[in-house]
Amino acid sequence: MKSPLSFARHGQSGLEISEIFPKLAKRADDLCVIRSMHSDNGNHGPSLLMMNCGHNLPGRPSMGSWLTYGLGTDNRNLPGFVVLCPGYPVLGPQLWDSAFLPATYQGTHLLTKESGPEKILQNIRNAKLSLGEQERQLALLDRLNAGYLQQLGHEPQMEASIASMEVAFRMQTEAPEIFNITNESEKVRARYGDHEFGRGCLMALRLAEKGVRMVQVYFGNFQPWDSHDDIRVHSKLAQAADGPIAALLEDLKQRGMFDDTLVVIGSEFGRTPMIQNSGLERVGNGRDHNVHGFTTVLAGGGVKGGMAYGATDEFGYKAVENKVHVHDLQATILHLMGLDHTRLTYRYSGRDYRLTDVGGHVVKPVLA
Numbered sequence: 001m002k003s004p005l006s007f008a009r010h011g012q013s014g015l016e017i018s019e020i021f022p023k024l025a026k027r028a029d030d031l032c033v034i035r036s037m038h039s040d041n042g043n044h045g046p047s048l049l050m051m052n053c054g055h056n057l058p059g060r061p062s063m064g065s066w067l068t069y070g071l072g073t074d075n076r077n078l079p080g081f082v083v084l085c086p087g088y089p090v091l092g093p094q095l096w097d098s099a100f101l102p103a104t105y106q107g108t109h110l111l112t113k114e115s116g117p118e119k120i121l122q123n124i125r126n127a128k129l130s131l132g133e134q135e136r137q138l139a140l141l142d143r144l145n146a147g148y149l150q151q152l153g154h155e156p157q158m159e160a161s162i163a164s165m166e167v168a169f170r171m172q173t174e175a176p177e178i179f180n181i182t183n184e185s186e187k188v189r190a191r192y193g194d195h196e197f198g199r200g201c202l203m204a205l206r207l208a209e210k211g212v213r214m215v216q217v218y219f220g221n222f223q224p225w226d227s228h229d230d231i232r233v234h235s236k237l238a239q240a241a242d243g244p245i246a247a248l249l250e251d252l253k254q255r256g257m258f259d260d261t262l263v264v265i266g267s268e269f270g271r272t273p274m275i276q277n278s279g280l281e282r283v284g285n286g287r288d289h290n291v292h293g294f295t296t297v298l299a300g301g302g303v304k305g306g307m308a309y310g311a312t313d314e315f316g317y318k319a320v321e322n323k324v325h326v327h328d329l330q331a332t333i334l335h336l337m338g339l340d341h342t343r344l345t346y347r348y349s350g351r352d353y354r355l356t357d358v359g360g361h362v363v364k365p366v367l368a
Contacts, residue, residue, distance in 0.1 A: 001275045001285065004232055013306025022148055023246035029306035030249055030258075032298040034364050036310025039269055039291040039326045044090045044223065045253065047268035047291060050326050052095040054355040061346075062105035063330060064214040065105040066355045067097040069346070070339045074211030078175040079108040079167060081214045082207055084200040086113040087221035090264050096216065100348040102160035104167075107216070110179075112200040119180040138169060177194035178206050191247040193240065201244035205251055208261055225267065228276050230283040262301025262336050270294025273316040293319040296329060302336045324363055331360035336367070 007016045011028030024031075027217055039299040046056035052061040061069070083096045096107025106331035116122045126134055145162055151223060181189060181202050192198035200217035207215050219225070219241055227233050245265060252258040271287035271294075293312035299305065310322035331341040333353065341360050 001231075001273075001287075002287070005235070011306055015306055015308060018238075020235045021242045023242045024249075027246055027249050027299075030253075030299050031305060032303040032343045034296045034298065034310055034324050034329070034363070034366065035293075035308055035309045035312060036321060036323050037266075037294045037296050037326070037329065038268070038319045039294075040321055042269065042289045042291045044226075044268065044289075047289075048089070048091055048095055050256070051268045052088070053097070053099075054327065054330055054357055058091070058094045058097075059099055060097075061099040061101045061105070061355070062094060062096045063333070063355060064106060064107050065101050065214065066334070066344060067339075068105045068213050069098075069101050069214055070334075070344045073213055075174075077170040078178070078210060078212055079171075079209070080212065081105065082212055083107040083109045083216045084112045084203055085109060085218035085221070086111060086196045089218055089221065090223070100166060101346055102156045103274070104160035104163045106121075106164075112196045112203070112217075115181075115194075115199060117176040120179050121171070121175055121287065131172065134169060138166070141165075174210070178210055179203060181206070181273075186315065188251070190246075191227065191250075192241055194242045195240040195244070198244040198247075201248045204254075205248055208252075208257060209255065227271065228286040228288065229281045229287045231271065231287050232285060249354070252300060258300040260301065262303070262333065263299040265299070266296035266332065267294075292319055297323075298366065302368050303366050307366070309363070309366050322365070325359065327356040327360035328363055331356050332363045332366065335362045 008019065008021045008025075009015065010017050010025040013029050015028040015031060015033060017025040017028060026347065030098050038328060039047055041047055041050065041056045049058060049060070050056045051363070053062050064083070073080035081096065089095065093109065098104075098106040110120050112120070129137070145158075149158065152158070177183065181199060184202065189202065192202040197217065197219045204215040204217050204336045219237075222238055249258070249263065252261050252263070269289050269291045272290045272336035274287070275284055276286045276288040277284065293316065310319060310324055312318055334341040334344060341354060341362075345354045
């Protein structure tokens with residue numbers, strides 16, 4: 001089935017963008033569109049794990065955990081890795097898990113379906129104790145823990161738990177203000193909209209501004225883009241996604257952060273070029289999962305803008321030109337963050353593990 005959407009060229013680069021992303025189209029010259037992505041497994045769970053953790057089985061650290069493990073944090077009062085999602089996607093916490101890395105590198109999940117900082121950051125305030133009283137409690141706990149660790153010796157998981165508790169205490173002073181998006185002007189908030197994804201993008205901007213290493217913003221809770229029945233639902237979904245993404249790119253530029261912040265826009269796989277016709281669909285305009293050829297968009301952070309890299313076959317089914325595996329994308333992201341994916345390793349259960357497993361090549365043509 002031919003796409004029901006029209007495409008046009010935009011910007012000086014002439015990058016082709018669908019009609020359902022008119023605001024993002026105005027940022028065409030900032031975008032690097034990789035059109036030749038491919039992965040290994042066509043089911044949601046394994047593909048989500050592959051995209052987030054570099055392996056299609058659970059038990060591996062997520063990319064955000066690897067990044068914070070490799071780079072540390074720029075703000076001791078906030079987690080280094082934050083996940084903004086209206087609920088829990090398929091597999092939930094496994095997608096931002098630190099697995100065998102120390103627990104301090106675990107992603108901190110916050111619900112964007114709420115709009116006030118006190119609701120997003122549940123229990124951020126201690127209703128009974130002042131900060132001074134909490135500090136005295138923590139000082140006592142610190143002495144007790146230090147004595148216990150002297151008996152045990154090096155204990156990474158316990159040390160990570162202690163560090164997480166200390167970050168949680170320090171978050172009381174800085175996090176509520178960051179998640180209070182009413183601190184932004186009404187004009188800025190209007191560009192992001194009141195949708196949970198828009199609020200997530202604005203919070204991501206504010207977190208990045210405060211030195212949080214990695215922020216993931218999920219659109220929806222349970223595969224809203226999973227268009228088995230009707231691909232035309234993408235038009236409505238794009239209305240909620242288009243403005244916030246364009247606003248995020250624009251504000252990163254306006255605040256002088258664009259060149260140092262890498263924005264990755266994508267999903268775990270794409271859709272087939274032919275309709276899904278299993279006999280179970282209510283509407284016959286849907287498409288099935290496709291791991292053989294799909295698109296991921298990069299912007300800022302050292303990539304070339306206004307370019308399309310790679311291509312699928314004439315039907316849009318399978319990547320055939322300059323193919324990019326998920327491990328190649330991950331290797332490239334780590335490279336742009338200043339890390340060599342082959343050297344960012346952690347010894348566990350008798351061998352060295354890494355995000356890209358035993359594969360991955362940096363996609364050098366997309367680098368600025």
